[in-house]
Amino acid sequence: MSVPNPELILPDYDGGSIVNVAASVLDAFGVAAPVAPLRPDLLPVGGLAGSGGTVLLVFDALGAAQLDTALATDRIPQLAGLVERAPLGLQHITSIFPSTTTAALNSLATACPPAEHGILGHMLWFEEIRSVVNMLTLCPIGTTKPIHEDVVRRVPTIYQRLAAARVPSTLISDRAFEGTPFTNLLAEGARFAGYHGLSQISYQLELALQAASKPAFYSLYWPLIDTLSHFHGPDHRETPSAACQLEMEFIDLMVGKVAELCARHGCTLAVIADHGQTRLQPERAVEFSAEFRVALGRVPAGASRAPYLAGVDVDRVRAEPGLVDTVQVAIATDDAVAAGWFGGACDGLTSRIGDTIVLARDGVQFLYDYGRGTFAFSGSHSGMTSQEMLVPLIVVPGN
Numbered sequence: 001m002s003v004p005n006p007e008l009i010l011p012d013y014d015g016g017s018i019v020n021v022a023a024s025v026l027d028a029f030g031v032a033a034p035v036a037p038l039r040p041d042l043l044p045v046g047g048l049a050g051s052g053g054t055v056l057l058v059f060d061a062l063g064a065a066q067l068d069t070a071l072a073t074d075r076i077p078q079l080a081g082l083v084e085r086a087p088l089g090l091q092h093i094t095s096i097f098p099s100t101t102t103a104a105l106n107s108l109a110t111a112c113p114p115a116e117h118g119i120l121g122h123m124l125w126f127e128e129i130r131s132v133v134n135m136l137t138l139c140p141i142g143t144t145k146p147i148h149e150d151v152v153r154r155v156p157t158i159y160q161r162l163a164a165a166r167v168p169s170t171l172i173s174d175r176a177f178e179g180t181p182f183t184n185l186l187a188e189g190a191r192f193a194g195y196h197g198l199s200q201i202s203y204q205l206e207l208a209l210q211a212a213s214k215p216a217f218y219s220l221y222w223p224l225i226d227t228l229s230h231f232h233g234p235d236h237r238e239t240p241s242a243a244c245q246l247e248m249e250f251i252d253l254m255v256g257k258v259a260e261l262c263a264r265h266g267c268t269l270a271v272i273a274d275h276g277q278t279r280l281q282p283e284r285a286v287e288f289s290a291e292f293r294v295a296l297g298r299v300p301a302g303a304s305r306a307p308y309l310a311g312v313d314v315d316r317v318r319a320e321p322g323l324v325d326t327v328q329v330a331i332a333t334d335d336a337v338a339a340g341w342f343g344g345a346c347d348g349l350t351s352r353i354g355d356t357i358v359l360a361r362d363g364v365q366f367l368y369d370y371g372r373g374t375f376a377f378s379g380s381h382s383g384m385t386s387q388e389m390l391v392p393l394i395v396v397p398g399n
Ligand SMILES: [Zn+2]
Pocket: 061, 101, 226, 227, 230, 381
């Protein structure tokens, strides 16, 4: 068994996580959800309902730490105004484990924890095809041909649940993602409205609101704080990031326009992120030794901040000289599941993970060459530090 680590922020699946936000969306339209909605101290019962419906604005990787840092400047007046107008102000909820987009967006799309929707990591072993599959492209490692999303799909989306209750949904996301197997998985049951640039988010929302004949659900997704944080580092008080600060100013302009539309159409607006990011030191990037790679039963799954290893147990990881100062936690998969990391028993799914889960220490990333070389990032996520796990929740009710 592992020793509990006080530095870890575990997912608060019991009413304080992004999974519960999705359940609150269903609750706003009177549709039964697979998990409980947000706890009343985070959101009053039915608190996402609005006469025009609900707008959920999801910023990829805008963790609570990064938003707090931006709010401490005068660079994002629209977001600061939203916090002032929100009856409960700016609150913090948790991401899921792993704190990574593929898993987290599926939790937002399904109101299910990873243990139920089955996207247990960025890369996963699929016993059926005996291969590690990248869950963003759905391509097995070493190939460019994706597996069909039906192999992965296990639960209905919230859009499908809403549609069954005759509530229409619109997903406003990057047009480049349209029609990919991953987007098909996420968007099932929603109308997809693609954008080419940031300004089109509010434009597409306005078109959708003008066309609506009844209260509806609108899900908006903006990916680039994640991208910029990977390359330039997230903007945190102790480690500023000029690139992310500039991006926040552009985002703030869009937020103002979205908020104005929500006010005009009676929509409740909720602003969240799927996960945060922690600053990495590229010089502390670690590659597994040749001997350790031989011990692994197959290429690692998971991600650079939380690799999933088959063929080695916790003791073998701890005995590896090159990992002594870089591993925050090494835990048997069964122990992590039992400790609730994935929000359930992962019935029939633990083979997707392997034997041992490793979490990287602050500043550390594990690199593995899957055939296209390696690149050390300045920021990343998928671990359980507060910067990766805590995300904002701002809710401004519609009338
Ligand atoms: Zn990312």
